[in-house]
Amino acid sequence: MELSPILIVILTLTGIWGTIACRNLIKKVIGLGIVNSGVVMLFVYVGSRSGSHAPILIGQTAGLDASQIVDPLPQALMLTAIVVGVALTSLALVLAYGIHATYGTLDIREAERRAKEQLEPEEPAQ
Amino acid sequence: MRKTDILDVMSRKLAPFVMLFGFYLVANGHLSPGGGFQGGVVIASAVILLLLAQEAGSVTTSFPLTALSVAESAALFVFISVGIVGLLAAGAFLSVFLPLGSGTTVLDSGFIFVLNLVIGVKVGAGITLICFHILEAH
């Protein structure tokens, strides 16, 4: 069992831990960023295990057989995954900024408590 | 972060080179490592460097916001129309219909080169807009 997948998975797990355990809205988004990079690294690692030459057919790599060239597919997919990560991170940060501007706090539990008060100010006296 | 003159001068001198390198990445996307996404982000980083180092006002004169958003939607429009022309001309959406040259020079690969440029403009303008709005909202 090679070491690198274990290390990358440990990095992803710290990202997942950060997203779940941290109470600060911004730290959750940072956790998501770590998870995203962990996944991207794992994809590129899996791609790189099947060959040694860069997937650009110029010069001496042009004549090489498919098994000697690194698998280009996971790398191409990860371009998309990274830009999705950028899009989600920017949206999450703007939402967190809006929540802070409205409720004055970045703590998820505090924000939830204030939102609950705002929505149901008075429990109906039944 | 106080915006001192050193920052102002340095960023003004550095940004063009970063942008040139970004454009190189976009243009040679199909021949050497790089491409629309990576080049676009490098171009965006140049503009953000200017944004951070100088007064926001001076940057929006050289990169007006409306121009950036128009560039972005126009880029997507071109991308989709290239796809639709492919659908009508060659019977399949996003099919490669421009003549493919021998592929040694930059302009030879036709279809891919055009798309790379479009993606470069789109990602560059998009990420600059995102950072600008977040900085400005602050």
Add this chain to the structure above:
Amino acid sequence: MTVRNRHGSVWKKVVASSLLLFLVAATGVLFLDAYRAAPASNPEARTEKRYIVDNAKRETGAENLVTSIYLGYRAFDTLGETIVLLMAVAGVVRLASAGSGVRKKP
């Protein structure tokens, strides 16, 4: 709530984070076990990769295989990609002014 619960809350915090640690670690172990158990298909068997390496230059004209994929074979993904980025920008533009002009509407 009695004041005494300062110890209580510490104890609760320890239990909560150790439970979470177990969950996260178990997920990691499960994934790694699946990663190890699943036989990596021998590189020759990867039909998509083999097809791309042999035909990319001829069909898309790009020598950089990664570019031939994300602008040629899988250009549809990239179209979706640019849409995602465009929507992120439009979303940021719309929500960035959330702090200032906050309108309460059910």
Add this chain to the structure above:
Amino acid sequence: MTQAPVVLVLLPLVAALCALIEKALPRVRIARVSALLGILAGVAVTLLAFPLVRSGVYPTLVVGGFDSVVGISLTLDGVGWIGSVIVLVICLSGLLYVLSEEQYDALFYFFYMMMVSGMEGAILTRDLFNLFVFLEIFGIAAYVLVAYSRAGYALLAGYKYLVMSSLAMSLFLLGVLLIYRSTGTLSLDRLAEVMKGAADTNPARPSSPPVPGVAFLLLIVGIGTRTAFVPYHTWLPEAHASAPHPVSAVLSGVMIKVAFIALFRLLTAAGDPHLARLFLWIGAATALFGVGAALAQIDMKRLLAFHSVSQMGYILAALGAATLFSGLSGSTASTGGAAASFLHATSHALFKSLLFLTIGLVITHAGARTVTAVHGMGSVLPLVLVAFSVGALAIAGVPPMNGFVSKKLVMYSVKTMPVVYRVLWIAGIGTVASFLKLSAVFRKAHSTPGVGVTRIAPGDTGPELRPRIGLLKSAAIMLPALLCVVMGLFPGPLYRTVSGMVGATVTAGLANVYTVSALLDTAVVVALGALLYAGVRTRTGYRVAAVLRSPRIGFNAALSLMLAGFLLFAAYLM
């Protein structure tokens, strides 16, 4: 016609671009027209393709005209056709509602049409990574639309939905990684071949399956967060309650169905009966939990949102019981599970969006959101009362509505599993009770005086006080109401067509659902529901409901619940 799948994705996309053009040049007012045209053209293409798809000739194409080995293929098969009808009809009625209101700007139409395009793409694609991209497209549209009103609680609901969903989608990517590493392909068709190949060589549970079960579980976590079954449902009530009314109608009615169709495609590709039967238990647990939570709510939209969760439980239970891939019942006759799940998905899409639109009208006119504060709206909005009662009868499974037909098929398909059958039966009672509670909004206030913002006393509703809700809004609520009734009146042909489309064998006995025993069973359920409603209205009932309502699990707990669910499923598969 072979280009139909791409055209279905491109039409709303071009409409969205027109909305973007209007945002850049406000003089050009084409957003509304292009949105309406985009959806109507989509409906036309879907109807035109019906004869082709019904005869089994599925329009298939590879984007870019490349070889199918490497290109992304899109197919308009039976399942895709049903999904496309659900998406377009419900988004049409939502759009009619949106068009009638002025405060939605061009950007709203841009996100709305992008959501439609993303959902069409997610239904029609045959490629795993392309499915990820389309899930993200309509996901981002949903996050922004939920937070569109920029009110504090809407931003918070949008933020939670975004973080939970993107964590799940990262796990989805890990699943895609394992599958690509083991099979070297991303296309669902070739994945199905690899799995079937392995299953044929050693039909006994293959000791070393070509793709580890955990890979499919990771995909199910990603898709599950969008389908909102039990451990992954925590984002749904707040997101659907705080979204604008037409958006909640579309989110509840359509978006969870699109994720369900992606789940269906995954299960057919995996072809693992053990995995499919897992959804019997998930479905039962979701149905029961959803109804219990809904009964305790007083906020109208949260009550409806929890019902979306519970009805998805019915759909998943039927899916789990389908013999299409779970080979559950020994007899060759199919249990009708696959057809039942799709029929119930279609009818739920119709009546749930109808309920959200009608309750949305009630909230805008009454100015309050809770069941206790609003009374006597029946005389104020008679048309809304008619449409609401169609939806309420349908969700309670009362004939002649489509809810009755599809719920009976679902109950028939799980008949061989007594525990699941009993749980779904109890959930049915809870549904009847909670919709009696919700309908109190339309009845005159007599026993408990409403402590409300605007208590419209039934006496003083002169003609001028009865607000006109306008032609577009009436069309928006009448379209689904009409379809609910029409679907309810023709169960036989409907069942045969749907099971034909889904590829399940038709069991003759299921065609007519209006049997005496079925009607009797419904009568018993409704009676018990009324009894339960009477119980909920008593003093102890309110206290119990208040207790049930108070503990909202925090967001961190909800996220760790996701991992716990994943581990539970893995233990089940062990």
